[in-house]
Amino acid sequence: MPKPVVREPLRSNSRSNRARILATARQELGRNPDVTLEEIARAAGVVRRTLFGHFPGRAALLDALAEEASEALRGVVARKPDGVEAPERALARFVLSIWSVGDRYRLLLALARQDLGMERVSEVLAPARDEATAVLERGQHAGVFHDHLPAVVLSSALEALTISLLESVNAGTWEDDGTQTAVATLVAAGVPEKEAAAVVEGVASEARAEAADAADA
Known part of the structure; x- marks a missing residue:
C-alpha cells in the first residue's frame, strides 16, 4: 500500500519568493489587468519557472x-x-x-x-x-x-x-x-x-x- 504524500512546509526562501510574487502581482495587476505571468515574474525578480512552481497558471x-x-x-x-x-x-x-x-x-x-x-x-x-x-x-x-x-x-x-x-x-x-x-x-x-x-x-x-x-x- 503506497504511503500517503506528506506536503513539506515551504522553506523560508520559497515562502519569501511566494510572498514577493503575490505582492508584485497585486501591484502589476492593479496597474494593468492584462499583464502576463512572464511580466509579473520579471517584475518580481524571479525566473518564470519559479513563478510557475508556486502558481501553475x-x-x-x-x-x-x-x-x-x-x-x-x-x-x-x-x-x-x-x-x-x-x-x-x-x-x-x-x-x-x-x-x-x-x-x-x-x-x-x-x-x-x-x-x-x-x-x-x-x-x-x-x-x-x-x-x-x-x-x-x-x-x-x-x-x-x-x-x-x-x-x-x-x-x-x-x-x-x-x-x-x-x-x-x-x-x-x-x-x-x-x-x-x-x-x-x-x-x-x-x-x-x-x-x-x-x-x-x-x-x-x-x-x-x-x-x-x-x-x-
Whole structure:
C-alpha cells in the first residue's frame, strides 16, 4: 500500500519568493489587468519557472490573490472596539481600516469581470460589505446618516467613492492616508463636514495610539 504524500512546509526562501510574487502581482495587476505571468515574474525578480512552481497558471495566481484579500478583509472587519460604537465613529473606523488593505480591495474589483467572476468577488467582499451595510442601517435608524436610499444601496455608492479615491492615489493625482477618504465618506453618508472631520481625527488618533502601544509591547 503506497504511503500517503506528506506536503513539506515551504522553506523560508520559497515562502519569501511566494510572498514577493503575490505582492508584485497585486501591484502589476492593479496597474494593468492584462499583464502576463512572464511580466509579473520579471517584475518580481524571479525566473518564470519559479513563478510557475508556486502558481501553475494565471487562475491559480488570481485565486491566491483573492484568498489573500479575503483574509485581509476578514481581519479588518474583525477588528472592533469593545461595546457598541456610535455609527459615525464605526463608519470612520471601517473606512480607515479598509484603506490599509485598499490595494487588495481595488484589485479584486478590477479583476472581477474578466478573471475572477462577480460571484467569487462578491463572496470575498461579503464580510466587508455586510459590515458597512449594518453600520449604515444603524446610523440611519439613529438619524445620523441619510435615509433617502436603502442602506445596501448607500453602501454600494460609498464603496464606489472609496475605490475612486484609491485609484486617484495610485495614479499619483492625490495624496491621502485614508483620513480624507473617511471624511468624504461620512459627508456623503450625511454627516456635516466639520463634525465628520472631528470624528475621523478622533478615531485616527486612537488608532495611532493603539499601534504605538502594540509596537512597544
